Amino acid sequence: xxxxxxxxxxxxxxxxxxxxxxxxxxxxxxxxxxxxxxxxxxxxxxxxxxxxxxxxxxxxxxxxxxxxxxxxxxxxxxxxxxxxxxxxxxxxxxxxxxxxxxxxxxxxxxxxxxxxxxxxxxxxxxxxxxxxxxxxxxxxxxxxxxxxxxxxxxxxxxxxxxxxxxxxxxxxxxxxxxxxxxxxxxxxxxxxxxxxxxxxxxxxxxxxxxxxxxxxxxxxxxxxxxxxxxxxxxxxxxxxxxxxxxxxxxxxxxxxxxxxxxxxxxxxx
Amino acid sequence: xxxxxxxxxxxxxxxxxxxxxxxxxxxxxxxxxxxxxxxxxxxxxxxxxxxxxxxxxxxxxxxxxxxxxxxxxxxxxxxxxxxxxxxxxxxxxxxxxxxxxxxxxxxxxxxxxxxxxxxxxxxxxxxxxxxxxxxxxxxxxxxxxxxxxxxxxxxxxxxxxxxxxxxxxxxxxxxxxxxxxxxxxxxxxxxxxxxxxxxxxxxxxxxxxxxxxxxxxxxxxxxxxxxxxxxxxxxxxxxxxxxxxxxxxxxxxxxxxxxxxxxxxxxxxxxxxxxxxxxxxxxxxxxxxxxxxxxxxxxxxxxxxxxxxxxxxxxxxxxxxxxxxxxxxxxxxxxxxxxxxxxxxxxxxxxxxxx
Numbered sequence: 001x002x003x004x005x006x007x008x009x010x011x012x013x014x015x016x017x018x019x020x021x022x023x024x025x026x027x028x029x030x031x032x033x034x035x036x037x038x039x040x041x042x043x044x045x046x047x048x049x050x051x052x053x054x055x056x057x058x059x060x061x062x063x064x065x066x067x068x069x070x071x072x073x074x075x076x077x078x079x080x081x082x083x084x085x086x087x088x089x090x091x092x093x094x095x096x097x098x099x100x101x102x103x104x105x106x107x108x109x110x111x112x113x114x115x116x117x118x119x120x121x122x123x124x125x126x127x128x129x130x131x132x133x134x135x136x137x138x139x140x141x142x143x144x145x146x147x148x149x150x151x152x153x154x155x156x157x158x159x160x161x162x163x164x165x166x167x168x169x170x171x172x173x174x175x176x177x178x179x180x181x182x183x184x185x186x187x188x189x190x191x192x193x194x195x196x197x198x199x200x201x202x203x204x205x206x207x208x209x210x211x212x213x214x215x216x217x218x219x220x221x222x223x224x225x226x227x228x229x230x231x232x233x234x235x236x237x238x239x240x241x242x243x244x245x246x247x248x249x250x251x252x253x254x255x256x257x258x259x260x261x262x263x264x265x266x267x268x269x
Numbered sequence: 270x271x272x273x274x275x276x277x278x279x280x281x282x283x284x285x286x287x288x289x290x291x292x293x294x295x296x297x298x299x300x301x302x303x304x305x306x307x308x309x310x311x312x313x314x315x316x317x318x319x320x321x322x323x324x325x326x327x328x329x330x331x332x333x334x335x336x337x338x339x340x341x342x343x344x345x346x347x348x349x350x351x352x353x354x355x356x357x358x359x360x361x362x363x364x365x366x367x368x369x370x371x372x373x374x375x376x377x378x379x380x381x382x383x384x385x386x387x388x389x390x391x392x393x394x395x396x397x398x399x400x401x402x403x404x405x406x407x408x409x410x411x412x413x414x415x416x417x418x419x420x421x422x423x424x425x426x427x428x429x430x431x432x433x434x435x436x437x438x439x440x441x442x443x444x445x446x447x448x449x450x451x452x453x454x455x456x457x458x459x460x461x462x463x464x465x466x467x468x469x470x471x472x473x474x475x476x477x478x479x480x481x482x483x484x485x486x487x488x489x490x491x492x493x494x495x496x497x498x499x500x501x502x503x504x505x506x507x508x509x510x511x512x513x514x515x516x517x518x519x520x521x522x523x524x525x526x527x528x529x530x531x532x533x534x535x536x537x538x539x540x541x542x543x544x545x546x547x548x549x550x551x552x553x554x555x556x557x558x559x560x561x562x563x564x565x566x567x568x569x570x571x572x573x574x575x576x577x578x579x580x581x582x583x584x585x586x587x588x589x590x591x592x593x594x595x596x597x598x599x600x601x602x603x604x605x606x607x608x609x610x611x612x613x614x615x616x617x618x619x620x621x622x623x624x
Contacts, residue, residue, distance in 0.1 A: 050519050075521035088511030090566030098283050099509050103521040108502040110569075111283050155520065 100154030362579020365553025387421020496538025
């Protein structure tokens with residue numbers, strides 16, 4: 001089982017430090033969510049784990065440091081989905097999902113029978129079989145998010161890094177996608193690290209939250225410890241109510257302040 | 270195969286070239302080649318041409334009935350010209366397709382990174398300053414054009430690297446634009462200084478296959494074989510590159526390395542093609558796009574099909590170039606654009622209706 005451990009991870013772009021000595025532990029089979037305002041360093045942290053940006057400090061997968069691993073080896077261990085994945089125009093859904101098998105295919109080679117079976121299983125699991133021949137750009141938002149997830153699953157890695165996997169979806173599809181990720185986590189023993197903007201969803205789905213602000217880890221722990229009204233005010237400059245509803249977890253509700261008096265009312269018909 | 274209930278389900282295969290398609294494209298190439306060989310100022314009958322081919326097969330002895338002069342026209346003029354048109358057309362088309370894939374830019378063509386401007390400068394220098402080309406063992410013009418082309422792209426690559434250290438697609442294209450502008454300016458200046466060779470340079474730039482024989486074929490064959498085979502190896506990786514550099518990197522493919530290898534292979538092949546044929550425009554753009562519109566966007570299809578249809582396209586274009594105003598020749602670059610553009614628009618409008 002491959003857990004993920006970051007210690008003292010620092011990333012700088014052109015001399016500007018965007019992630020500063022962060023320690024994060026993601027135990028195997030758990031779901032940890034990175035939260036924090038825009039520019040906090042959530043995406044940078046995910047990219048550092050995926051080997052897409054250089055870092056100092058250590059990142060270990062199952063106890064082995066990622067520095068020195070080949071790109072191919074790392075991509076067998078870690079699948080990364082950016083916030084806005086590129087969907088190549090004209091590519092069929094099954095060809096797109098097959099791209100996930102790249103770390104196992106010889107450099108100039110082509111998919112083996114085993115690769116094709118894995119792709120088929122993933123398509124089946126994510127209910128994409130009926131869409132396998134469709135062009136990827138013709139899918140709806142929810143369907144294409146499932147196709148993107150299918151590509152990551154086809155990669156067969158135990159660690160899934162998802163950058164805002166629900167940012168383009170409506171509330172219903174947000175819930176469905178996150179529930180699907182959670183089912184897959186349990187079923188296939190995945191370790192999940194996501195960046196999430198929606199604090200309520202982050203608290204509901206992740207067992208552990210990591211709050212970053214300006215590249216620094218400012219708080220971590222279960223949702224009840226991290227999501228306090230004061231802390232959200234301090235780091236997001238947002239006025240919220242945090243409601244703890246029995247059975248439904250925490251709900252973070254933004255409160256409108258300074259409402260203007262001349263708001264035009266819409267008359268009832 | 271995974272069974273669903275009692276009904277086995279066939280696991281979908283990734284997009285690939287089906288044998289029927291290979292037979293079709295080979296048929297098109299052969300047919301165009303045969304047309305190219307038979308049509309010309311001196312009429313050669315179909316039967317006689319076939320008999321000449323059969324006669325060359327070891328163990329078969331047939332008389333074609335062609336005179337020595339006719340046989341010489343066939344073997345020393347027509348066939349090398351058709352073979353060369355095929356090699357150049359296939360090379361330009363597959364290079365264009367590869368450039369479009371590796372830069373994710375539908376307007377990319379093999380001349381994008383300075384091949385054309387470099388070759389133009391090389392050819393102009395050779396024409397202007399080496400006027401007596403008879404004394405050389407090999408004509409210096411193609412060598413100078415080839416060297417210019419490779420130099421042009423190398424400079425682009427070095428500049429594209431120093432700007433970002435990472436060969437980002439946009440930086441490379443911009444560097445290519447700057448290098449091409451500089452080389453073209455230099456070329457124009459040299460041309461202005463040597464107005465007596467103006468016409469020769471202009472004819473070369475518009476492209477021509479009129480002076481070719483087996484020497485040119487043997488000159489470019491190794492490059493076309495190595496580049497073509499090299500590019501075909503990258504057909505699946507070009508599909509992977511479709512998801513963008515970062516995502517390609519995240520599935521274990523170094524996008525910068527793929528780009529370097531593809532650009533190097535396409536440049537060598539294009540430089541060789543340009544060296545013997547001048548600058549033939551449009552092939553590298555319309556052939557891959559026509560294939561894309563009909564067969565879909567996978568490079569597993571586009572690359573091999575571009576090789577075949579590019580060859581057939583240029584063989585036919587050359588046929589038109591030398592027969593419409595015979596005995597005069599139209600520059601082949603004029604033909605590829607004149608007939609290629611309407612054909613391309615036809616394919617474009619049909620594909621729109623299908624979707």
